[in-house]
Amino acid sequence: MAATSTNQIKDQSLSLTKRLFPWTLYALIPIALLHFYLNPLSFPPSPESELPHSFTSHFSPPSEDEKAHDTPCDYFNGKWVSDKRGPLYNGTTCGTIKENQNCIKHGKLDMGYLYWRWKPNSECQLPRFDPHAFLNVVSNKHLAFVGDSMARNQLESLLCMLATASSSTLLFSNDSNKFRRWHFSSHNATVSVYWSPFLVKGVEKSSSGPDHNELYLDHVDEKWGGDMGQMDLIVLSIGHWFLHPAIYYEDGSVLGCHYCPGLNHSAIGFYGVLRKALRTTLNGIIDRRGGKGNDGVGVIVTTFSPAHFEGEWDKAGACPKTRPYRNEEKKLEGMDAEMREIEMEEVEAAKVKAKGIGGFRLEALDVTRLALLRPDGHPGPYMYPFPFANGVQEHMQNDCVHWCLPGPIDTWNEIFLEILKKWEEQHKSEE
Template sequence: MGVTSPLKGQTHSRSFITKFLPYVLYALFPVALFRFYFHPFPFPLSTTDQIPHSNRIILTSSSSSPPPLSFPREEEIAYETPCNYTNGRWVHDKMGPLYNGTTCGTIKDGQNCISHGRPDLGYLYWRWQPSQCELPRFDPNTFLNLLSHKHIAFVGDSMARNQLESLLCLLATASNPNLVYTNGEDNKFRRWHFASHNVTVSVYWSPFLVRGVEKSKAGPDHNELYVDVVDERWGSDLDHLDMVVLSIGHWFLHPAVYYDGGSVLGCHYCPGLNHTEIGFYDVMRKAIKTALEAIIERKMGSGNGIDVFLTSFSPSHFEGEWDKAGACPKTEPYKEGEKMVEGMDADMRTIAVEEMEAAKVNAKQFGGLRLEILDVTKLSLMRPDGHPGPYMYPFPFANGVQEHVQNDCVHWCLPGPIDTWNQIMLQVLRRWRRGE
């Protein structure tokens, strides 16, 4: 018997493999190439390829074991955090404003600094740069599209009118505003219509938002405020308004007697009257609260909702007493850290911010109500160069330098820094439209 060798028959097999192996490899190569093309190996991302985390919030799963690769998992959703326009700095802007004092016919004469001969025009070439995001240039067509077929009202004191006229001038670069209504001394109640988009813009004079009797030569030498009753000159029109921009502050500095529930609550700077001095901070807070509550209560069941902005306090820049030849001669913005929001400016701003936050909580239970603070206190404080100053009057130095020239260091030149307020408001409207 012979022993069968374990190598017996391999000579034939080896020749078979040698003969057909190349063909097998040729056949497998395109298959492998096809697989790699459509399902590549997961190479790790480099550091520069990582998703940036600044200004982003990542909602991840609760799993304690992170995936081995840097690719975002399917359950991760990224949201851009809303831009905070409160803090920032003013930077040079070569583009300048969208309009000028000679092309917009709605500017109050006292704020038309260009036509009144202000010689330095450097104040026109600055833009607000928020600390952590960008503030896009105002787009009038976008604003008109967002407010198409709607009625927006500015309600408050002369700062509300200042902001209104800024918006009208910005929008007029894209569409013609037609004045369709005017009433009251000094055009305190007016209405415009943009036929191109069926947008209505109104202004309501209401320096306290609540019912008040303003001091006058024929009446009391102090203001009288009823802090628990909304001013019906605008409150009665709420059914016809889709958006309201509230703005108050400076009128609360004047002497006044306050009423609540029909009784005297106290007064501010009322020597000679037998009333308790209580200042104006709590009264201003109550006035804002009354106004916001009235809007919420009257619109919560209407079915068409409303958007509400509250513009925070805008500081003045008198160097010296405002009624004793005080002026605002600066020609450039303050640099970051050079001027701080403090004292009365800070207190007035805080009241507006806190009351708007409280109103947001109150409005959450109702649909269709959107509220936002328009926090412009810091960016306004940093612009001492943006007021009319002596150019509240035409060519005040045409006959030489006068010993005493009245200055306006409260309101803003148009165009000017106040245009930024409407820039920010537009960005909030765009955010709302995106559902954020």
Template sequence: MGTTSPFKDHHQSHSLTKKFLPWAIYSLFPIALLRLYFYPLNFPNLSSTDQLPNTSPITITSSIISNPPPLISPQENGRARSYESPPSCDYTSGKWVHEKQGPLYNGTTCGTIKEGQNCIAHGRPDFEYLYWRWHPNQCKIPRFDPNTFLQLITNKHVAFVGDSMARNQLESLLCMLATLSAPNLVYTNGEDNKFRRWNFPSHNANVSIYWSPFLVHGVEKSNDGPNHNKLYLDTVDERWAKDLDKMDQIVLSIGHWFLHPAVYFERDDSVLGCHYCPGLNYTEIGFYDVLRKALKTALSAIRERREAGRKAIDAVVTTFSPSHFEGEWDKAGACPKTRPYEEGEKLLEGMDADMRKIEVEEVELAKEKGERFFRLEALDVTKLSLMRPDGHPGPYMHPFPLGNGVNERVQNDCVHWCLPGPIDTWNEILLEIMKKWDLGQFRREE
């Protein structure tokens, strides 16, 4: 009785393969030759000295005010750019245009907004103020792209330094970035959390706020002390300046606190004069020259310390943000308008123009020095902010202020900005400045 081999079919198949495989291979040669003729391969023209870029970031641990978690200082990380070169543009001149597309975020979904600027949560009934975009005359500002911003600050520390307008701008930025990546609050310190830091673990990026309303050393007025500030104009405020070696980008914003009564000193404690100090027997010298000297001291400290450490830093000065009180701020002054001013309807003049001029001039003077390790630009938002009287909290600095029989003559906030609101535009322009820096269009002097 015969048996059937389980390998019979396999053996026949193997014989056929051996017979026809060489002919199949030979037939592929002409096809391959035709492919190379019509679609030749392109190889990079590398010399023996060409090298691949180093894409491994170097990290440096550090501390910030009372030993918080360490910061990371950046190096070039080899990322690919995902944006085009922004056009050369004068962002200061333009108009507000009504658009259907609203802001990236709302006040009920962002956990970093200071309560007094959360206009939606506090019951502001109109929403038209959310649907205006700034259109410069020469170009168009792209909508804020949180992905690009986070790419640009990967492994970096960005510090906002100044008064409550610095905090207002910072919180706007955090809310827009949080639409892509949620930040972790990793450090708080000081009354009303005036020193805070957030970390974006997705990009190892740190964003901080440092309270310093004068940038120079000062003693702020208090309810149980003198009713005036004391400023030492030639001494930088070390609460932020001591961390300069750990900052990669710094945004300065000051102005409104210089309007308060103050006495001004030099390093040797000699009194230079004062602003609105009846009964103190000091010479009234106003605050314009004081603002200039304080900003000059701060910019010099940044430049000198980074140059001494041979570390580059990018700096931005946000110009003065006008208020819109109709009447005295402490006497039921309000900001009831619900639409932006038309172009030419409100002129930039008086104190608003003078404060802006000083800040822009000091930025230009510092840039002329041409230091290699200090790149600086003015974020000139004064005029575009002047045209937005509708963007402040007004009475909605308080929750539902006009209901339940509350007197309509409630205190208004016509200085800070609702979030979301016009201040988001500041960070859109900031991003355009950063993109130009990244592309080398604002070159450091060699």
């Protein structure tokens, strides 16, 4: 009887275990998934909290696989991959961020956009930005960003990353902040921004004047061209302003116009105009700075950065994505591809013209595709502070063109640094 009783207890215990096991498993699965979901990301603090150690300049040095490879690297084709480290800075530690791009300060809740890095397809890795290395390369030089608001966006990204290593002094700023200059006394380096949305001479549309732009395609804009002789490095960025209505002039007469109903001018679109403007600019730099007797100049052309509007610009959800596109999800085509192609072709044509001219260096910072894959990095409604504090409004302006700071545009400057390091090595080998 005792043995029978013992066997019955074992059978009951085994039966109970079999019944409970599936329920235990079901309970553990969501716990494990929750742990996996939460652990990879370590989000930055709210604007009111103290800056964590991970956002200071004391970042970890690049690993061996992140160091530059001896062979030339193709930094412009690759994919965005998850990166737990996050950016070097945040919106509360850099005073040069334009308010409309300060997404963290303005309460952007989904900050997953901060945790991606660009991984090239080539054997090379793109190293994490090293502010000390950048300052060493631009020591005793004047670096100028020239162009539209995308040039300013890239400039402010660079200043924020450099601020993690060295302080700067604002030397000059006009009332609109469109022309500013900083000095890094630690390296005697000067960084400037020049507002020139066409690079060539232009008159911008205004509420008190004509409702179209006027471009003079055979004249460099002297608002920056007049200082060209003082510049050692020039970063050019144009594109979006060429989409606006405009009248174009060349050789003292009207060449045509873009979207000018009611005016007696031939409509010629803007692609050819973009080409002419960039050609005039690059030829102007070659003519003024090339040849013997000059110390030389390095020129970077940052290619067109696509917008990501999926809805109306003044409605909620205009750029709703919260993750990068995968390569197969988004193709570079249409206007974005055309704008990039024009800029790449003009860079190559200028290289041919400048061949044999000592001290002149030119490279395209071909960010169009890697920018296309980042629909999650724009301010959207967070171009204004806490846009949903009073609920979703009927009209809500969105910015799906510029980039949050910190954000994807920091990668532009990581690649920029690699180009400068390559030029520095070439210069040393030529001595």
